[in-house]
Amino acid sequence: MTVPLGVYVHWPYCARICPYCDFNVFKAKGRDAEAAALARAIVADLEAQRALTGPRELVSVFFGGGTPSLMDPAWTAEILEAAQRLWTPAADLEVSLEANPTDAEAGRFAALAEAGVNRLSLGLQALDDAALRFLGRNHDAAEGRRAAEAAARAFPRLSLDLIYALPGQTADAWSEELRAAIALGAEHLSPYQLTIEQGTAFDRAVRRGTFTPPDEDLAADLYETTQATLEAQGFQAYEVSNHARGEAARSRHNLVYWKGWDYVGAGPGAHGRLTLGGVREATTAADRPADYIRRVAERGTGFADREALSPMAAAEERVLLGLRIAEGVPFAELAALGLGPAHPRVRRLVELGLVADDPFRLRATPAGRQVLDRLTAELAAG
Numbered sequence: 001m002t003v004p005l006g007v008y009v010h011w012p013y014c015a016r017i018c019p020y021c022d023f024n025v026f027k028a029k030g031r032d033a034e035a036a037a038l039a040r041a042i043v044a045d046l047e048a049q050r051a052l053t054g055p056r057e058l059v060s061v062f063f064g065g066g067t068p069s070l071m072d073p074a075w076t077a078e079i080l081e082a083a084q085r086l087w088t089p090a091a092d093l094e095v096s097l098e099a100n101p102t103d104a105e106a107g108r109f110a111a112l113a114e115a116g117v118n119r120l121s122l123g124l125q126a127l128d129d130a131a132l133r134f135l136g137r138n139h140d141a142a143e144g145r146r147a148a149e150a151a152a153r154a155f156p157r158l159s160l161d162l163i164y165a166l167p168g169q170t171a172d173a174w175s176e177e178l179r180a181a182i183a184l185g186a187e188h189l190s191p192y193q194l195t196i197e198q199g200t201a202f203d204r205a206v207r208r209g210t211f212t213p214p215d216e217d218l219a220a221d222l223y224e225t226t227q228a229t230l231e232a233q234g235f236q237a238y239e240v241s242n243h244a245r246g247e248a249a250r251s252r253h254n255l256v257y258w259k260g261w262d263y264v265g266a267g268p269g270a271h272g273r274l275t276l277g278g279v280r281e282a283t284t285a286a287d288r289p290a291d292y293i294r295r296v297a298e299r300g301t302g303f304a305d306r307e308a309l310s311p312m313a314a315a316e317e318r319v320l321l322g323l324r325i326a327e328g329v330p331f332a333e334l335a336a337l338g339l340g341p342a343h344p345r346v347r348r349l350v351e352l353g354l355v356a357d358d359p360f361r362l363r364a365t366p367a368g369r370q371v372l373d374r375l376t377a378e379l380a381a382g
């Protein structure tokens with residue numbers, strides 16, 4: 001049986017660029033013609049990549065961004081139809097789409113559900129007007145609530161993104177916000193700690209001294225609050241920043257990444273991982289929409305880069321991603337690194353309480369998942 005496949009489609013346009021965001025994004029204004037050409041190029045790219053992968057079982061399609069909820073739902077339907085024609089859809093195929101919670105986008109939810117989207121990932125970010133203004137969002141809390149309620153009605157599955165560790169945020173207020181988000185009808189929550197990414201407006205504000213990010217102790221307290229509040233609400237932390245009520249509510253697409261399965265990346269800047277003839281390859285599409293469209297026209301795929309990963313590099317990536325999920329990685333998949341349950345580096349981390357004492361799988365403990373960078377660096381150090 002070949003490795004199951006996910007498809008990631010990157011839609012790079014946004015109505016406004018948020019001051020914390022370093023994703024591959026472009027302002028939508030004035031780019032209607034380019035967007036139409038991009039939708040066609042994405043379909044052509046999928047067709048070209050099908051020639052590489054051969055037949056596979058398709059377990060997930062994820063429209064990420066950027067803001068895919070700004071995409072004409074007819075294009076969403078066309079891209080989805082192409083993916084299902086090219087690969088064999090699993091009976092429980094997950095089709096996710098990231099949306100921003102404005103009234104205009106909520107008005108398209110029915111059409112997106114009709115197109116085949118069965119899981120919406122809504123970027124609520126906060127339920128407080130001052131926090132949303134601070135985050136530079138183009139919606140207020142009331143609009144966010146309306147969009148979440150409309151999404152809960154329109155789609156079988158709903159996930160909400162929230163950002164925490166905002167200046168002045170208390171643990172009580174954050175816990176209350178988490179409970180309010182659940183009450184809107186979500187079965188999956190992705191609470192992200194605000195990170196200051198290089199080159200963003202927030203990064204410049206920090207350098208100018210006009211904004212001080214919360215200190216690490218407060219951020220760690222808020223992380224603990226997240227775990228405790230969500231656990232009490234019946235949500236399991238199946239990954240560092242992902243909590244689901246029950247196994248069926250887990251994001252299949254994210255599991256494709258964390259389990260080391262294959263995924264096709266299409267759209268500007270999209271990454272892919274394809275196992276071809278026993279070799280794992282990393283693909284990266286051209287970042288700028290115009291470059292991507294040109295590459296697809298000239299070469300079939302939109303790849304700017306395609307590289308074979310050594311068995312060692314592939315195993316290191318398995319550790320990096322596998323330790324993010326509660327179930328970890330089977331030692332059998334880490335042969336290239338020589339890591340087993342009795343390996344001295346593993347034993348040391350078990351003694352420190354950062355890795356579970358498990359004969360079959362390399363698994364981070366909840367404490368270990370809080371210091372993943374350190375864990376992966378220690379495990380990969382040859």
Ligand SMILES: C[S@@+](CC[C@H](N)C(=O)[O-])C[C@H]1O[C@@H](n2cnc3c(N)ncnc32)[C@H](O)[C@@H]1O
Pocket residue numbers: 020021022023064065066067068098099100101122123124125161162163192193194195196197
């Ligand atoms: C690629 S964004 C797309 C979502 C959608 N465009 C939106 O903004 O609602 C995915 C998520 O990443 C999170 N995110 C992006 N930048 C972040 C940062 N610097 N710190 C914390 N979370 C961030 C946000 O929660 C966001 O919803």
Ligand code: SF4
Pocket residue numbers: 013014015016017018021022023025065066067100123
């Ligand atoms: S957070 Fe979402 S809306 Fe804001 S710039 Fe990033 S992708 Fe666009």
